[in-house]
Amino acid sequence: MINMDMVGENQTLCGSTFQATRTPDSVPSYLNDVLSSGLDLLLGSPALPGLEPSATWAITSPSGTHEPWRAGLTPFSGGSDHEVFMGGGIQVPATMFGSWPDFFYHTNEDTPDKCDPTALRRAVALAMITAGSIANMDAASAIDFSDRMYARARQRMGLDLVRAVETLQAALPGGEDLGEALNLVAHGFERESGALSSLLRLFPGEKSLERTVARHVEGLRLERESAGREVRALSLALSSRRKVSPSHVAAGLSPEEKEAARLVPGRLPDFPGPLADDYVALKLEHKRIPYRNAFPGAAGFEIGAFIDGRRSVLEIRNAVSAECGPVRLEDVREYVQKLAAAGVIVLKKADL
Incomplete structure (x- = not known):
């Protein structure tokens, strides 16, 4: 589901950036990587004066600006209609297209002259790329896409490891929370393996896709185990440098x-x-x-x-x-x- 909430703003006048939200971790989905690929395609062809006809994806409007597009994929946020498609028992992957911040939001200056036909056309282009990519995907292209998802998943799990390291390093001496750091690593695996597995819902029973996804999930599991070992080793090293007792994850639950x-x-x-x-x-x-x-x-x-x-x-x-x-x-x-x-x-x- 694509919720186009606040799109078509003149970014210079409104001080805004176009944002496409990721699905929340409770709904891990291939949709996030489809959106990311679409944004990469559009942002990789900036609108340059006089060169628009030769840049296939340099989206502009004759009556709009020709400025570069400030756009990105951002973490999940609510406050609009896409929420109801994902909360709990309803598991439809959804994104919100919007622009933020906005100098004129909900003021008497929030008037049509703040719109930009180019920005609206770019938002529509991203929506069409996203919907078209999913609608026209077949089992073979899903396998190819899973390879790209796997590569991006490893990048994101690398960022989870960075957060785990920062969590340990930011703690006061003796207050290192090894359990919290390991939780970041474990959750990253659950999120990314869930997103990869969501591809299977598009092609139930497709054995070649099932084998490919299973291989990628196993690769992520090994990545999680390696990251866990690194976090534990860092915890011991920090304890030694800080001359405090090592932080341990309790053998059992409190x-x-x-x-x-x-x-x-x-x-x-x-x-x-x-x-x-x-x-x-x-x-x-x-x-x-x-x-x-x-x-x-x-x-x-x-x-x-x-x-x-x-x-x-x-x-x-x-x-x-x-x-x-x-x-x-x-x-x-x-x-x-x-x-x-x-x-x-x-x-x-x-x-x-």
């Missing part, structure tokens, strides 16, 4: 983690999509239960989206922490319990 690992939230048929915070607050108010949302923005969306009847509260906390930044386990557990009290999810206890 009592709090054990309890969270047993709690498995599930969806109710009446609430398959995103869990609207205002609705939850209203339901709890009627029951005289105090409520404060500790997770505005993407983190709150993702906690709800990861609720699928299979993941535990601990697994949800780990996934959201890796994607959105560290969140406290007790806050996630309390939030999920409030959702259950509001009657929008069910909460079951599983055996470890």
Whole structure:
């Protein structure tokens, strides 16, 4: 699903940059790499005065500007119609095309003269490239595309390793959180292997594609194991340099983690999509239960989206922490319990 929200702005007048959002990690998808390839194609052919006819993808309009296009693929963000296609029980990959920041957003100066036909044409071109690439993909081209996805996935997992290293290095001496660093590496594998596997939904039962994807996922698994060893080695080296006791990941779960690992939230048929915070607050108010949302923005969306009847509260906390930044386990557990009290999810206890 392509949600074209704020497109066609004059970037110079509005101070804006065109943004295509990635799907959230709760919906890992090939769509992100299709978008990235389309942006690479369009940005690789800048509009140069007098040379537009010879640059196939230098998209301009006779009545618009001929300025370079500021555009990029950005992390998931909500606030528009694409959210409802992905929240929890609805797993349709979706992106939002928009422009931000905008000097005139929701002001009386937000008028048609701030539009640029060239910017609108470029947004439409990206939408057509994206939709056309998916619609015209066959099994053979999906195999070729999976090779490119695999290469990009390794790059992104490399960035996950950078975050893990920075997490260890930024900690105060003796406060290195090896578990949090390893969680970043593990989550990166889950995200990228999920995106590769999403290609199989386009061609169910296509054995050659299944074998190729399985080979790539195995390559990512080896990458994850190698990164994990590097993180552990760095943790030991940091401890030695800082003259503190090495940070260890506990052999077993803490009592709090054990309890969270047993709690498995599930969806109710009446609430398959995103869990609207205002609705939850209203339901709890009627029951005289105090409520404060500790997770505005993407983190709150993702906690709800990861609720699928299979993941535990601990697994949800780990996934959201890796994607959105560290969140406290007790806050996630309390939030999920409030959702259950509001009657929008069910909460079951599983055996470890």
